[in-house]
Amino acid sequence: DQQVKQNSPSLSVQEGRISILNCDYTNSMFDYFLWYKKYPAEGPTFLISISSIKDKNEDGRFTVFLNKSAKHLSLHIVPSQPGDSAVYFCAASVSGTYKYIFGTGTRLKVLA
Amino acid sequence: DAGVIQSPRHEVTEMGQEVTLRCKPISGHNSLFWYRQTMMRGLELLIYFNNNVPIDDSGMPEDRFSAKMPNASFSTLKIQPSEPRDSAVYFCASSPVTKGEQFFGPGTRLTVL
Numbered sequence: 001d002q003q004v005k006q007n008s009p010s011l012s013v014q015e016g017r018i019s020i021l022n023c024d025y026t027n028s029m030f031d032y033f034l035w036y037k038k039y040p041a042e043g044p045t046f047l048i049s050i051s052s053i054k055d056k057n058e059d060g061r062f063t064v065f066l067n068k069s070a071k072h073l074s075l076h077i078v079p080s081q082p083g084d085s086a087v088y089f090c091a092a093s094v095s096g097t098y099k100y101i102f103g104t105g106t107r108l109k110v111l112a
Numbered sequence: 113d114a115g116v117i118q119s120p121r122h123e124v125t126e127m128g129q130e131v132t133l134r135c136k137p138i139s140g141h142n143s144l145f146w147y148r149q150t151m152m153r154g155l156e157l158l159i160y161f162n163n164n165v166p167i168d169d170s171g172m173p174e175d176r177f178s179a180k181m182p183n184a185s186f187s188t189l190k191i192q193p194s195e196p197r198d199s200a201v202y203f204c205a206s207s208p209v210t211k212g213e214q215f216f217g218p219g220t221r222l223t224v225l
Contacts, residue, residue: 002153002154004154006154034213036216041218041219042218042219043116043203043205043215043216043217043218043219044155044203044216045216046213046214046215049213089154089155091155098143098145098160098162098167098168098207099157099160099168100157100214101157102147102154102155102156103154104151104152104153104154105154105155
């Protein structure tokens with residue numbers, strides 16, 4: 001039973017365009033969400049997070065949007081660059097706990 | 113800062129053999145996590161240690177899996193006996209606080225033939 005779902009296993013985008021990665025969750029207790037980025041042969045690295053008291057958080061080219069009523073979050077990358085090509089994992093947790101529930105990941109390929 | 117160190121990076125073994133994966137967390141971090149990554153299930157938490165004490169091992173798949181943290185700078189994940197379905201990438205992560213950002217090691221790719 002996947003509590004965090006990333007339904008698109010892969011996504012291809014042209015350089016300079018917007019990349020939108022989606023994530024859905026089922027547990028209404030989740031109130032803290034994160035995105036991790038993973039390059040081949042490396043461990044995941046933290047990218048951006050959002051608390052449920054917000055509906056948007058920006059960090060440079062990366063913006064995460066949270067729609068609590070739909071139990072949906074998305075990561076927008078604008079503009080996309082070839083170096084953004086990686087696997088992106090969405091994770092959710094109940095704040096104050098250590099337990100992150102990860103999705104299965106979306107492989108983003110940015111075409112030059 | 114060297115980051116989280118894992119060894120070996122790759123392990124190929126035969127079914128029934130014992131496998132030991134090793135992790136050195138970032139110095140000063142008091143939380144340590146072992147994860148398993150598979151295509152079907154993504155990243156799954158296997159076990160969580162806080163101050164060297166196992167707090168949550170509910171993700172350990174079965175008794176063939178065991179983990180230890182004898183001191184603040186070293187942890188092991190052991191599989192005995194190993195089975196082909198254990199083939200996956202195993203990550204160790206550490207965090208400076210219980211609910212903070214987790215820093216991942218490069219992973220150990222395990223193949224059980």
